[in-house]
Amino acid sequence: MSYGGHRVCHHCGQPGHFIRDCQLRQVPNAAALLGGNEVDQQRAQDSDGLLPAPNANAIVPYRAPANGGQQEGNRSIADQGSNQGYGGYNNRGYNNYNQGYGRTGYQPRSRWSDNREGWKDEKFDEVWGWYSKEMKQKEDEKRAKEEKLKEEAEKKKAQEAEEERAKAKKKREDFQKSIGMMVKDNMKEVCQEVLGKKTSTGQASTSGTCDDDRRKDLENRWRREDAAAREQLEKQKADEMERLRWENQDLMRIASTNQ
Secondary structure, three states, X not given: OOOOOOOEOOOOOOXXXXXXXXXXXXXXXXXXXXXXXXXXXXXXXXXXXXXXXXXXOOOOOOOOOOOXXXXXXXXXXXXXXXXXXXXXXXXXXXXXXXXXXXXXXXXXXXXXXXXXHHHHHHHHHHHHHHHXXXXXXXXXXXXXXHHHHHHHHHHHHHHHHHHXXXXXXXXXXXXXXXXXXXXXXXXXXXXHHHHHOOOOHHHHHHHHHHHHHHHHHHHHHHHHHHHHHHHHHHHHHHHHHHHHHHHHHHHHHHHHHHO
């Protein structure tokens, strides 16, 4: 359903839109500010083109019209008084209210805004300080844990190396002990053979020479075995040091990656 007539805003008095689409809805007395009072417009039409008497706030003094017209003049004076009584006072009141309303109602409060911005900054600094403290604490705990693990790994490696050295030392001592026992047994057999046989001096000297040769052979074999054992021990030691070096490099690389 449509109704006749033009679309006129009842708030500002301008055609082409309704009050729901008016951009001056927040401005009180918009029609008076844009077009003036309808009483003044009607009075201007009834005075036959003559200017009505201004209100008491006019700066230029009022001048009466040149032609006659006592009745029109009286009505103009009455309209002037009515305008001063209602329109002038009310306009001044609305204007003052509009000024106060615009200054206090819709303008932002700078002090409140500053306090809110300051509160936001303070809250942000507080949250950021707490977050930084927590992150620093976590990093310190992580670093301490990594250092502890590294120390435990190094201690374990040193303990394993010490155990390997102890094992190698014990093995060498057992080897030397077995060599000594073997030499002792061989010398005992030789002595028994020398004492059990009744031979001539030449045979005894020959037996003594054979015993010296056997002893030398045993000593040479012992030296070779001891050198081989030492070489094997040095090789094991070098392999262990190389393994420890590689493990240390792996730990350092893991620690740098985690940081």
